[in-house]
Amino acid sequence: MTEQSNISRRRRTKQAKGGADYEAKRAELLKIAAQLFKEQGFQATRLLDIAQAAGLDRATVYYYVGSKEELFHETVEGVLDANIAAAHALIADTELKAIERLRQIFVTLMVSYEDNYPATFVYIQEQMHQVGTEETVWAQEIMKKTRQFDQILLGFIREAVAQGDLREDIPARLAENALFGMLNWTHRWFVPGKGMSGKEVAEAFWSIFTSGMAHASVPA
Amino acid sequence: MTEQSNISRRRRTKQAKGGADYEAKRAELLKIAAQLFKEQGFQATRLLDIAQAAGLDRATVYYYVGSKEELFHETVEGVLDANIAAAHALIADTELKAIERLRQIFVTLMVSYEDNYPATFVYIQEQMHQVGTEETVWAQEIMKKTRQFDQILLGFIREAVAQGDLREDIPARLAENALFGMLNWTHRWFVPGKGMSGKEVAEAFWSIFTSGMAHASVPA
DNA sequence: GAAAATGTCAACGTCAACGTTGATGATGTA
DNA sequence: TACATCATCAACGTTGACGTTGACATTTTC
Numbered sequence: 001m002t003e004q005s006n007i008s009r010r011r012r013t014k015q016a017k018g019g020a021d022y023e024a025k026r027a028e029l030l031k032i033a034a035q036l037f038k039e040q041g042f043q044a045t046r047l048l049d050i051a052q053a054a055g056l057d058r059a060t061v062y063y064y065v066g067s068k069e070e071l072f073h074e075t076v077e078g079v080l081d082a083n084i085a086a087a088h089a090l091i092a093d094t095e096l097k098a099i100e101r102l103r104q105i106f107v108t109l110m111v112s113y114e115d116n117y118p119a120t121f122v123y124i125q126e127q128m129h130q131v132g133t134e135e136t137v138w139a140q141e142i143m144k145k146t147r148q149f150d151q152i153l154l155g156f157i158r159e160a161v162a163q164g165d166l167r168e169d170i171p172a173r174l175a176e177n178a179l180f181g182m183l184n185w186t187h188r189w190f191v192p193g194k195g196m197s198g199k200e201v202a203e204a205f206w207s208i209f210t211s212g213m214a215h216a217s218v219p220a
Numbered sequence: 221m222t223e224q225s226n227i228s229r230r231r232r233t234k235q236a237k238g239g240a241d242y243e244a245k246r247a248e249l250l251k252i253a254a255q256l257f258k259e260q261g262f263q264a265t266r267l268l269d270i271a272q273a274a275g276l277d278r279a280t281v282y283y284y285v286g287s288k289e290e291l292f293h294e295t296v297e298g299v300l301d302a303n304i305a306a307a308h309a310l311i312a313d314t315e316l317k318a319i320e321r322l323r324q325i326f327v328t329l330m331v332s333y334e335d336n337y338p339a340t341f342v343y344i345q346e347q348m349h350q351v352g353t354e355e356t357v358w359a360q361e362i363m364k365k366t367r368q369f370d371q372i373l374l375g376f377i378r379e380a381v382a383q384g385d386l387r388e389d390i391p392a393r394l395a396e397n398a399l400f401g402m403l404n405w406t407h408r409w410f411v412p413g414k415g416m417s418g419k420e421v422a423e424a425f426w427s428i429f430t431s432g433m434a435h436a437s438v439p440a
Numbered sequence: 441g442a443a444a445a446t447g448t449c450a451a452c453g454t455c456a457a458c459g460t461t462g463a464t465g466a467t468g469t470a
Numbered sequence: 471t472a473c474a475t476c477a478t479c480a481a482c483g484t485t486g487a488c489g490t491t492g493a494c495a496t497t498t499t500c
Contacts, residue, residue, distance in 0.1 A: 025477095043263040046457065057479045062459065166433050170424050174416070177409055178402045178428050185401030196394070204390050208398050212432030213386050242446095266487060277449045282489065 026064045029054055033071040038118040042072055042126050073138060076123045079116055080145045083109060087152045098159030099166065105156065107202040110183060113190070114198030121187035153180065179209050246284045249274055253291040258338040258407075262292055262346050293358060296343045299336055300365045303329060307372045318379030319386065325376065327422040330403060333410070334418030341407035373400065399429050 032053045036045045047068055051058040065071055086108050090101045113120045127146070157172045157179075166175065182205045190201065252273045256265045267288055271278040285291055306328050310321045333340045347366070377396050380386045386395065402425045410421065 022477095041261075041263070043261070047459090048457075056477095058458090059460080059480080060478055063477070067459075068457095164435055167435060170428065170433065171416075174421065174424055175428070175433060177405065178425055178433075181402040181405030182398045183401075184408075185397065185405050188404075189397055196391075201394065204394055205398055208390065208395070208432070209428065210432050210434040212428070212430050213390070213395060213398075214430040215384055215387060239446095245447095267489085268487075276447095278488090279450080279490080280448055283447070287489075288487095 022064070029061065029064055030071060030074055034075045034118050034122055037072065037075060037122045038125065042068075042122070072122075072126075075119050076126075076142070079112075079120050079123050080142065080149065082112060082116075084145060084149050084152070086112070087149060091152070097165065098156050098163055102153075102156040102160055103206055105153070106179065106183065106206055107199060110186070110198045110202035110205075113183075113186065114192050117192045121190075124184050124187045150176075179205075182209070242284070249281060249284050250291060250294055254295045254338050254342055257292065257295060257342045258345065262288075262342070292342075292346075295339050296346075296362070299332075299340050299343050300362065300369065302332060302336075304365060304369050304372070306332070307369060311372070317385065318376050318383055322373075322376040322380055323426055325373070326399065326403065326426055327419060330406070330418045330422035330425075333403075333406065334412050337412045344404050344407045370396075399425075402429070 029050065033045070033050050036049055036053065039045075040049070045068075047061055048058050050071070051061045054061070087105055090096065090105055093101075096104075127142070154172055154176055157166065157176055160166045161168055161172060161175075183202070186201065190198070192198070196204075249270065253265070253270050256269055256273065259265075260269070265288075267281055268278050270291070271281045274281070307325055310316065310325055313321075316324075347362070374392055374396055377386065377392045377399075381388055381392060381395075403422070406421065410418070412418070416424075
């Protein structure tokens with residue numbers, strides 16, 4: 001908002017002009033920040049932590065970035081848009097049954113979580129603390145998109161129930177919470193490159209969701 | 221006698237002596253704090269918020285409570301112990317098969333989440349931000365108990381797999397993350413008294429976990 | 441009804457994190 | 471050589487939240 005200091009002017013000129021080295025260092029800072037946000041939470045992460053992790057003085061960080069919020073916003077930004085875009089692509093494909101759309105969006109999401117790691121996990125982790133209370137335009141926008149995406153998912157589930165591919169005795173909302181609870185909880189334990197891939201996890205979860213975990217009637 | 225109005229000394233004397241009104245107000249503060257911790261997160265909640273919600277001056281809160289941390293610790297304390305105790309009770313019952321123990325602990329946990337609302341949800345929400353980084357004795361203790369509890373659950377699942385009651389093609393750890401992902405994610409949407417009860421939710425989730433969500437082969 | 445205990449708060453000192461300033465040496469560029 | 475831009479940081483001012491102090495009313499106790 002109050003962007004009149006000397007350093008912020010220099011930063012803006014620099015950002016406008018571009019400069020490969022400059023952008024690279026900025027990207028590195030973003031990456032480091034995202035990692036720390038995930039590990040310690042946004043509030044608990046100090047700019048000093050970020051600076052130290054990058055081997056810079058705290059003041060130098062401000063040469064690349066306007067504020068802690070800016071780091072946070074850029075970390076999270078785009079993640080939701082990507083998710084919504086993916087969902088819309090599946091809506092457009094009228095060939096698919098709802099259950100298949102649901103499956104695809106589910107797997108796509110998990111893979112996206114993995115690809116954008118740790119950005120998406122920061123989003124999952126922080127939305128309540130940050131966005132839940134705040135009244136800023138940015139926060140409202142994020143909330144709105146979250147709700148939008150939620151409606152799409154719920155729609156898939158309702159449709160799948162109507163088409164006889166999901167049980168009717170469990171409310172759609174609850175089924176959604178079960179399925180995406182499994183998915184979102186991954187932010188507490190999933191680490192890319194360790195153990196199973198995102199795709200494998202998603203497919204196992206999908207299998208549990210649709211077929212369950214109990215041994216079926218012993219089919220050889 | 222009147223040892224100068226050293227607040228913390230007065231608080232300690234008061235707490236030692238007891239006093240019904242005093243304890244009641246203290247409990248009310250705890251309740252309010254827990255609610256705010258859940259809504260805004262521990263870090264983002266100021267003592268001023270708590271004081272205002274209680275209709276007191278910020279300084280008055282210190283007559284009942286030593287610090288923000290104390291409120292937090294007391295909010296969370298006991299929850300884990302209760303959970304572990306419940307799990308041990310089920311271990312002691314040698315009559316039960318592992319799958320049944322798992323079912324019971326699952327339902328018990330969800331009911332406990334509901335009963336202790338919002339304390340347990342604060343624990344779920346904050347453990348990373350608070351406990352993950354801190355090195356205090358308290359934090360270490362909580363971490364240790366969390367791991368303990370986790371081991372018990374994992375044991376139940378491994379046993380259930382060995383006894384042929386759960387699929388072998390999905391690793392125990394993953395099954396655990398699926399099941400308790402559904403459960404723990406409730407902290408984002410479940411509100412006691414609204415919609416289904418904790419028990420109903422737990423049973424529906426258990427049904428999904430064991431039987432799945434797909435319509436079986438149309439059994440009339 | 442005086443003395444003591446109780447609950448309350450206005451005001452204060454302290455500290456940690458934020459974001460800014462102004463200057464410095466380094467690196468190009470004429 | 472002279473000059474300009476660059477990346478960096480020591481030091482600063484500011485803010486917001488913490489926890490404490492000391493005194494003031496109100497109630498309790500003797």
